[in-house]
Amino acid sequence: MSARDPHSDPAESSIARAVEVIGDRWTVLILRDAFRGVRRFDELATDLGIARNLLADRLRRLVDQGVLQKVPYQERPTRYEYRLTPMGIDLSPALVALMLWGDKHRGGAEGPPLSLVHSTCGHELDQVFLCRHCGEEVTALGIRGRPGPGARPA
Amino acid sequence: MSARDPHSDPAESSIARAVEVIGDRWTVLILRDAFRGVRRFDELATDLGIARNLLADRLRRLVDQGVLQKVPYQERPTRYEYRLTPMGIDLSPALVALMLWGDKHRGGAEGPPLSLVHSTCGHELDQVFLCRHCGEEVTALGIRGRPGPGARPA
DNA sequence: CCTATGAGTTGTGAATCGAAACCTTGCGCG
DNA sequence: CGCGCAAGGTTTCGATTCACAACTCATAGG
Numbered sequence: 193m194s195a196r197d198p199h200s201d202p203a204e205s206s207i208a209r210a211v212e213v214i215g216d217r218w219t220v221l222i223l224r225d226a227f228r229g230v231r232r233f234d235e236l237a238t239d240l241g242i243a244r245n246l247l248a249d250r251l252r253r254l255v256d257q258g259v260l261q262k263v264p265y266q267e268r269p270t271r272y273e274y275r276l277t278p279m280g281i282d283l284s285p286a287l288v289a290l291m292l293w294g295d296k297h298r299g300g301a302e303g304p305p306l307s308l309v310h311s312t313c314g315h316e317l318d319q320v321f322l323c324r325h326c327g328e329e330v331t332a333l334g335i336r337g338r339p340g341p342g343a344r345p346a
Numbered sequence: 347m348s349a350r351d352p353h354s355d356p357a358e359s360s361i362a363r364a365v366e367v368i369g370d371r372w373t374v375l376i377l378r379d380a381f382r383g384v385r386r387f388d389e390l391a392t393d394l395g396i397a398r399n400l401l402a403d404r405l406r407r408l409v410d411q412g413v414l415q416k417v418p419y420q421e422r423p424t425r426y427e428y429r430l431t432p433m434g435i436d437l438s439p440a441l442v443a444l445m446l447w448g449d450k451h452r453g454g455a456e457g458p459p460l461s462l463v464h465s466t467c468g469h470e471l472d473q474v475f476l477c478r479h480c481g482e483e484v485t486a487l488g489i490r491g492r493p494g495p496g497a498r499p500a
Numbered sequence: 501c502c503t504a505t506g507a508g509t510t511g512t513g514a515a516t517c518g519a520a521a522c523c524t525t526g527c528g529c530g
Numbered sequence: 531c532g533c534g535c536a537a538g539g540t541t542t543c544g545a546t547t548c549a550c551a552a553c554t555c556a557t558a559g560g
Contacts, residue, residue: 206448294360
């Protein structure tokens with residue numbers, strides 16, 4: 193189930209490692225719901241329209257991977273809900289990036305269904321790349337990749 | 347092939363629409379390679395270790411969806427390579443977010459295999475949320491969602 | 501002619517998905 | 531007690547996809 197891919201030197205790409213976690217249509221949607229506050233099994237099942245066996249499987253994996261955790265929300269009978277761990281919350285930039293891309297390139301004419309605002313002032317937020325050295329924003333074309341400390345031996 | 351999901355009101359989520367494009371393990375890796383400059387069929391096939399029929403299928407979809415385009419790189423015989431369209435380039439924040447998450451939560455002790463730098467100054471870049479009104483950076487916990495113009499009728 | 505290269509297509513068994521039915525624990529109720 | 535219900539799964543099984551290998555096609559080079 194693991195160690196399936198001898199190609200595409202995994203050290204070369206943290207994206208490959210991230211994809212092992214969220215490289216699945218349902219997983220992304222489950223996480224989206226987790227951010228929206230949908231956390232219970234049945235809520236997720238009906239909201240997503242996912243088969244229950246798949247939902248169980250995906251939740252199990254996400255818990256195993258440390259992205260979600262089971263938290264009891266009642267006793268007798270004990271029932272759990274699935275909450276994002278800090279590691280899960282760290283996926284928010286990725287989810288947001290997908291949302292913004294969907295807004296821009298797959299959105300209707302009416303505008304985005306959801307907009308992200310600064311909780312303290314209520315104004316809209318942008319997701320940007322920042323060069324702290326220059327103190328400026330950088331667009332996609334101003335980005336360059338360079339080998340980091342954990343780069344390939346090849 | 348389309349219109350498969352009556353649940354999870356698609357208007358509620360551009361993430362769902364984005365996932366129809368990139369909600370697949372291979373698709374994400376193909377795009378990563380496209381950003382890295384790997385653009386030819388055989389290069390992709392051997393670099394990723396993907397089955398050739400799947401690669402052909404994924405490339406076809408990405409082209410149909412306008413994320414990649416076929417560009418001839420030689421004649422006689424005419425051969426094409428797959429390049430990112432502007433729409434495809436707009437996926438970079440999502441790919442970067444995944445990479446940074448992978449670096450942080452799935453990385454080895456040696457540090458990230460790839461680091462992103464500002465092409466003009468060579469210093470490292472951060473991906474952040476910015477409130478232009480307050481002029482400050484906002485963390486994940488300072489983000490709130492609110493219904494946008496295209497929100498659900500429910 | 502023979503071989504090689506690049507870009508796919510085809511065929512086939514194995515793995516995964518999806519829908520629906522079933523199971524379990526523990527109420528609340530008559 | 532016996533019944534029905536709710537939440538959270540598990541089981542079953544046919545339909546779909548995946549993965550791997552082999553094959554095709556066009557053209558170039560020796």
